[in-house]
Amino acid sequence: MSLLQISEPEDNQALKKDYKIVVGIDLGTTNSLVGTVSEGKNPVIIEGEDDSKMAPSAVLYRSDGSMEVGINRREERLGPSDVIIKSVKRLIGKTYEDFNNSVKQRELSKKVFSGKEIVCVETPHGQKTPVEVSSEILKHLKKIAEKKIGFGIDGAVITVPAYFDDTQRQATKDAAELAQIRVIRLLNEPTAAALAYGLETKGKGYFLVYDLGGGTFDVSILKLEEGLFSVMATAGDTQLGGDDFDEAIAISLSKKAGLDYKSLNIRDKKRLDERAKELKEELTENNDGSDEVTGTFQLEGTNFTFNLNKSLLANVCKDLVEKTIKISKDALADAKIEISELNEIILVGGSTRLASVRETITKVFNKVPKTDLNPDEIVCLGASLQADSLVGNREGKDNWLLLDVIPLSLGIETMGGLVEKIIPRNSSIPCSETKEFTTFKDGQSGMMIHVVQGERELVENCRSLAKFELSDIPPMVAGKARVAVSFNLDADGVLSVEAKEMTLGKKQKVSINPSIGLTEKDVQQIILSSHENAAEDVKRRALEESRVELTRCVEAFESALKDGPDILSVEESKTVSRCLENAKIIFTDKGSSRKKIEDSLKELNLISEPFAERRMNAAIQKALKGRGVDDVSTG
């Protein structure tokens, strides 16, 4: 259910009746962008008040209780107790344990949430979860968009790294809900980029999208055709990005200057990383031919001089770049595509500006990567286009279909802590798969279903998504009971799992909700408590939404009937007409209760289902027939 602001009808008169105002959001590690599709059907980035297209993904919590979002402030310009949270995307959907023994853990705190220690950051406003910090960034972007567009937005497509796991995706959705943004779809970043690129250039063939952002690395292999974008494979590392390059440079520079990086406190480390980043950018953007930049760094009254030249930079980045190349090759292998078959390589993310990245890619793939579109903006443009498509603003040749995959295998734990994969990585979504399991002890009455995600064979090396127990299995000898475990992935890549005991037919179903995020109830609570009249608002909106839905449903059904009236028998036609007339009366009557509207909607859906099925079968037969006699006979 969406909790959006519904603009008053009079505001909407200028717009086409069914046209929806939607945005695309690139929620980046370093910078975030919001875009939309203009009347001319072209995607545009929406500029903020300061005319900048990018808002830094930073939230400044001041000790006086105020907060500022989307500003770039260097550590040294902060008040002594102010805290600025950057790169929160690297923390979202992670447990405290995930950062065990890492440098990061020391600057993080934890909060126990439904039995798990989730990672938090300390601010003068108290402990904040990554979901809360991210929602502040999203709220900021929403404000920018609504101000420019002049209307409330109906929803957003938000991009995530392709390699985000289920928990990270759920956490991103929570952040959006907290910001009161209806998520139309979570879209993988490289997919969004390929979509924008493909539509802009009309390119066709096999594409490799190399996406190196501030904190994450993704690579996707796509096949682009007219009106069809199909992801063949995706791979990545959610803990590898520009931040790591900066840190590596900082470590190398401080070593040369006689500084011990490891012994510095967190704030000094951050300052040093920032300095390294500035030098890196200066050197990368340097067009005057010089290949060295110099900078100073002050620590406890002492000045240190740093010299960064191109060969040192390339050297420091070498291992990290190598890692991305290896991952890219894995993705190609999964897609069963040879390097020579690639038509183009698209670079995405600010970190792909590094000369050593471009040079290595050119060498390894024997092709100069494409940089026609701004690597910082392309993801947001793609998200805006997909949002426009997914709410039905586009039709016919103006529209396209995007087939995406899940990045990581999904499975359950079996004996000995091993993982049995149920849906392998790079499976096309939406999909479902069922596997049967049995008991291992005589008379065993319960079975623990532990859902995990990842490629590794051992449960301990995979991400735990959920655990639930199927009980009341009738007593049988070991190996006799049959339990069917079904995995269902919707078009968002969001998972639900069902376990069914086959002899008695006892079913248990779980939606894999964020095991380390917020529950739906928490989110509702936070939203409700933020408005005085929220409860009333929610009710009013729900009523309005069901009315809109019923109207839409009647229209859609009528238009489908117009396309294929012969699919219904005379008898069926009568029932359908009666039901449609009844629905029209209900949605026109302002006094109709929500229950009345929803009952009518239910009835309509029930009646139209067999019709929908017949229609779909006809479409399938037509599609198969359309491919020539030759194809069939050689099958």
Next chain:
Amino acid sequence: MTSEGSSQDFFALFGLQRSFVVDEHRLNSLREKLLSETHPDRFVSSTESQKKVALKYTKIINLGFSVLVDPVKRGVHLCHLSGIDLDLDNFRFTDQIFLEKQLEIREEIEEVKEKNIEGRDVLISSIEKNLASTFEGFLLSLREKFQIFLDGNMEVVNDLKNSLAIISFIQKVFVEIDDLKRSLN
């Protein structure tokens, strides 16, 4: 079309004749053609029931593709369509030669873990190459056997089962090697 995968003929779904030989490239283009008609994103403005049907059909098509594209699942499905349930999960190898080969492969994988980085990569790629050629060999013989089977000769069923179990085992070893590579990185 029903939602129960067990009663579905995936060859018919894709408009293909029953055969163990499937051209992956063509199968994929058929999948795309079908999904272009059924994908839920095609029905964003339709009725709920139309969306429900779209989701159901799309899942069946994706499931059908995953069955037809995989030689083991494809083989099991072909037998299933002829009324024979192979139950590969509970299959025990009796073929002495392959049992020895299995042991050999296990030992080689153990060996990988003890090597240094360079030796490792060489050994892994040699194991992979070996396995791939064994795999191809069995695939070829399966093609012939399935031809005989589909012509109505049921005597080859045990042979089919044995060969499918072997390529299924090799597939699992490939997954294991993949995991090994990931753990070494």
